[in-house]
Amino acid sequence: MNKVVVGSEEWCSFPELGIPTIKARVDSGAKTSALHAINIAPFIKNESNWVKFDINPIQNNSKTIIHCEAPLIDKRIVKSSSGFREQRYVILTNLKIGETTWSIEVTLTNRDTMGFRMLLGREAMSGRILVDPAQQFLLGQPTSDTLKEIYKNSEKAPSGLRIGLLASNPELYSNKRIMEAGEMRGHEMHFLNIKECYMKLDAKKPEIHYRGGKILNEFDAIIPRIRPSITFYGCALTRQFEALNVFCLNSSTAITQSRDKLFSLQLLLHSGIGIPTTGFANSPLDTDDLIKMVGGSPLIIKLLEGTQGKGVVLAETKKAAESVINAFKSLNANILVQEFIKEANGKDLRLFVVDGKVVATIQREAMPGEFRANIHLGGTASVIKATAEEKKIAIKAAKAMDLKVAGVDIIRSSKGPLLLEVNSSPGLEGIETATNKDIAGEMIKAIEKNFKLDTTKTLT
Incomplete structure (x- = not known):
């Protein structure tokens, strides 16, 4: 077989x-080949695993985009040249260089921060290519x-909006659905990993940069969509986008105050919204009265800094409550x-509010024997019809928190x-699985509504 002679770039x-x-970096030091891909989503086609993705084939040109799909052959951990380990989808497809075509394995990854949209590794070159590293573009x-x-x-086509999803995990169901819903409605969607964003604070020219x-x-x-563990940094980035009039x-502000349990309550x-009777004190000396304040045991103890469903303890006796409260206080928690x-009886309601409207409701129930401390920790979900009063509370709560998108958790009690x-x-x-409702689409519609109402902005 006559081997193709190539340079370090082709x-x-x-x-x-x-x-x-597409321009490729020919790198015999790299084992696997990699292709730039965004909006990566696996799917089933003819009872086989496939993956669809988008690519901007020209460096620094986000306007040119190709929608691709290919059979999915693997999903593996790949270590980059910088030492970063990433799980990637792997496809098998034909590569053509010059007049020669053969099948190669390619991993899909976002290469926006790299100099080339394509990296050709040694496994794909073996037996077919000779590399002259001192040359470039020997094939034109x-x-x-x-x-x-x-x-x-x-x-x-310049008909949609350019929308960024600021989150942490592109593989999360919620994030994939939002990206999909935006694209289905004709918008240019970009996943922005919070940890890969950073900002320039400047009075005249503020900026947000990506890695x-x-x-x-x-x-x-x-x-x-900011996970609780990175609330501070995620909200700082959101403020920076707001400063850019995005x-x-x-x-x-709404996200920050929603994460402060005491302030949000x-x-x-x-706003006149009822909650379970709640007590808050600074000193362990007030523990006894604090317990009496909420009706005695059993009672719930929640860490203010805890994430949803975590940092929650059920104290079944007064002695247990005193022990837990004093232990937390000794840690200055x-x-x-x-x-x-x-x-x-281990049940609560989740009402999903988008732009002042309840778009879906489910009832969540704990598995038998599971502890539920007035908060959802797992179990099963089923469709239920919320009452007019429950819908009113959910809408009122989202408005009080100034949230356009909110999951409002309500419990039915003898007090209402x-x-x-x-x-x-x-x-x-x-909630989408249980109700079969397109909630991600409702979120995109809320953005579209804002631009229709604001005549100073145009679709780009």
Whole structure:
């Protein structure tokens, strides 16, 4: 077999993926090959595993996009040149270099921060290629005009919005659904990993950068989905987008106050919304009266800094309550003490509010023997019809917290419906699966509504 002689950089193509030409880094030091891909989503086709993804084949050009799909052959951990380990989807597809075509394995990953959209590794080259590292483009290269002509039909129509999903895990069901819903409605969707964003604070020219130096100032809207463990940094990024006059579906202020359990309860009470009787004290000397305040044992003890469903303890006796409260206080941990709603029988309601409307409701029930401390910790979900009063409470709670998107948790008690918690980044999987409703689509519609109402902004 005559081997193809190539330089350290060459132009190649992927006929089966519909990629007519793309610049590749030829790197015999890399074992596997990698192709730039965004909006990666596995799916079933003809009872086989496939994966679809988008690619911007030209470096620093986000307007040109190709939608690809290919059979999925594997999912493996790949270690990058910087030492970062990442789980990637692997496809098998034909590569064409010069006049030679053969099948290679390619891993899919976001290479926005890299110098090349394609990395050709030694496994794909074995037996077929000889590399002259001192040379480049031995097989020729297209001019800028040629590239423009090749990709003239791949330019995105300027009809949608440029929307960023600010989150941590692109594989999470909720995040994949939001990306999918935005694309289905004709918008340009970008997943922005919170940990890979950083900012420039400047009075005249504030900026947000993505790892590698890419500037993220040209977004129409941002959907913040910030996990509790990175609330501080995620909200700082959201504020920076707000400073750039980018519409944020939930504001940084609303997210911040929703994560402060004590403050959020005070805001809800100020709006006349009922909650389980709750006590808060600073000193262990007040423990006895604190317990009496919420009706005695059994009672719930919640860490203020705990995430949803965590840092929650059920104290079944007064002695147990005193022990737990004093232990937390000795660690200088702030806690809430709350009455236990026995008649709820391990059930609560999750009402999903989008833009002032309850779009779906489920009832969540604990598994037999599972502890539920007035808060959802797992179990099963089923469709249920919320009462008019429960819907009113949910809408009122979201408004009190200034949240356009909220998961509102309500418990049914002998005193009527009581509000447990308001979540600013509610998950979609359980409620969409149970109700078969397109909640992700409702979130995208809320963004569209904002731009229709604000005539000073135009779709880009």
